[in-house]
Amino acid sequence: MSALTTFLMGHFMRWFPHRAETGLRAVGHPDENSPVLVSCNYTLSVARLVRELEGLDVWVLVAQSSGINVWCAACGGEFTDHQVISAVKTSRLSEKVRHRRLILPALCAPGMDVKNIRDKTGFRARFGPAEASDIRAYLDAGMKKLEGMQRKDFGIGHRMDMLVSMNFVWWAPVAAAFAIFWPEHLFHFSVLFWGTALGVYVLFPWVPGRRGWTKAFIVTLVLVAGYVGAGRIVHDDPFFYWPWIVGAALLTAMIGMDLGGTAGPVPSDAEEALHRMGVKSMGSFMKEKAIGRVTLDREACTGCFTCNGVCPIGVFGRDPVVRKTRLARRGDCFSCGACVKQCPERALRLAS
Numbered sequence: 001m002s003a004l005t006t007f008l009m010g011h012f013m014r015w016f017p018h019r020a021e022t023g024l025r026a027v028g029h030p031d032e033n034s035p036v037l038v039s040c041n042y043t044l045s046v047a048r049l050v051r052e053l054e055g056l057d058v059w060v061l062v063a064q065s066s067g068i069n070v071w072c073a074a075c076g077g078e079f080t081d082h083q084v085i086s087a088v089k090t091s092r093l094s095e096k097v098r099h100r101r102l103i104l105p106a107l108c109a110p111g112m113d114v115k116n117i118r119d120k121t122g123f124r125a126r127f128g129p130a131e132a133s134d135i136r137a138y139l140d141a142g143m144k145k146l147e148g149m150q151r152k153d154f155g156i157g158h159r160m161d162m163l164v165s166m167n168f169v170w171w172a173p174v175a176a177a178f179a180i181f182w183p184e185h186l187f188h189f190s191v192l193f194w195g196t197a198l199g200v201y202v203l204f205p206w207v208p209g210r211r212g213w214t215k216a217f218i219v220t221l222v223l224v225a226g227y228v229g230a231g232r233i234v235h236d237d238p239f240f241y242w243p244w245i246v247g248a249a250l251l252t253a254m255i256g257m258d259l260g261g262t263a264g265p266v267p268s269d270a271e272e273a274l275h276r277m278g279v280k281s282m283g284s285f286m287k288e289k290a291i292g293r294v295t296l297d298r299e300a301c302t303g304c305f306t307c308n309g310v311c312p313i314g315v316f317g318r319d320p321v322v323r324k325t326r327l328a329r330r331g332d333c334f335s336c337g338a339c340v341k342q343c344p345e346r347a348l349r350l351a352s
């Protein structure tokens with residue numbers, strides 16, 4: 001993929017799948033003892049991983065994910081142990097390396113049965129860091145996850161990264177309509193759109209509400225109040241700017257629709273709304289899965305703490321008395337399903 005295509009895909013079109021070639025890639029000069037990192041076949045994911053690995057000698061095993069990023073593909077059933085098993089076998093990995101270890105991206109935990117990978121290929125798979133930028137430190141530490149490496153960072157840098165890439169696709173067609181039919185309002189529309197989006201993404205942790213639509217609604221309310229106030233003061237009519245007030249309300253629905261996993265760890269409103277309407281799956285983007293918050297069967301729990309190792313936001317804590325896990329921050333659970341999939345005792349499930 002050319003640098004320009006990577007740039008466009010990464011900054012403006014992350015909603016769309018884009019397939020990288022699957023198979024085994026050599027980064028640097030790997031040998032039979034070099035680590036093997038597994039990646040999905042979303043072009044941007046592969047490009048970023050390879051960039052982070054510059055200067056190292058490692059194998060990258062690119063498995064099929066239908067061109068979708070790790071987290072979405074794992075949650076949607078497109079990047080599972082079956083795709084990894086297939087990649088290991090078709091690449092003849094066992095002939096390239098002497099060891100039998102695979103490093104999986106941490107965020108694929110919702111879709112991976114590591115026992116099945118071991119049974120079918122002989123390779124032991126473990127979950128590496130959540131961020132590609134931590135891979136080098138993880139390898140330097142002897143494939144040990146240091147403090148915070150299993151957590152997904154939803155900091156301001158991440159949110160700014162997602163701001164344009166997730167919203168450009170909404171802005172562009174509407175802006176095109178403005179350019180054709182109401183060119184004199186294009187600038188105002190763009191300022192309103194990006195101003196609202198910026199407000200939601202920058203202020204995300206501080207805006208009240210647990211859901212994306214709630215947060216976007218609150219930011220939009222501030223805008224509407226501004227229009228009403230301006231109309232009242234300048235034109236003596238609070239609804240003078242009524243088309244823009246309606247537009248601001250529509251922005252709530254667009255920008256807040258699916259902030260889950262993009263601006264912060266919040267449940268996906270769009271997914272839940274579809275579930276309520278009876279639509280449980282949708283092509284390669286959404287497969288049927290349980291939604292709701294995590295629940296724990298304390299009797300079944302053995303205290304292995306696997307759940308804590310895969311939760312991207314640190315919902316779990318250790319009960320010091322009975323030495324089992326406990327749901328220390330259950331209210332923060334956003335139903336990714338990683339802990340449910342990885343619990344060896346089936347002690348966790350998602351329930352509304």
Ligand code: SF4
Pocket residue numbers: 296300301302303304305306307308324325342343344345346347348
């Ligand atoms: S993974 Fe399952 S068995 Fe292990 S500590 Fe968590 S809930 Fe308990």
Ligand code: SF4
Pocket residue numbers: 294310311312313314315332333334335336337338339340
């Ligand atoms: S507790 Fe919730 S957010 Fe954490 S891994 Fe389990 S399902 Fe995902």
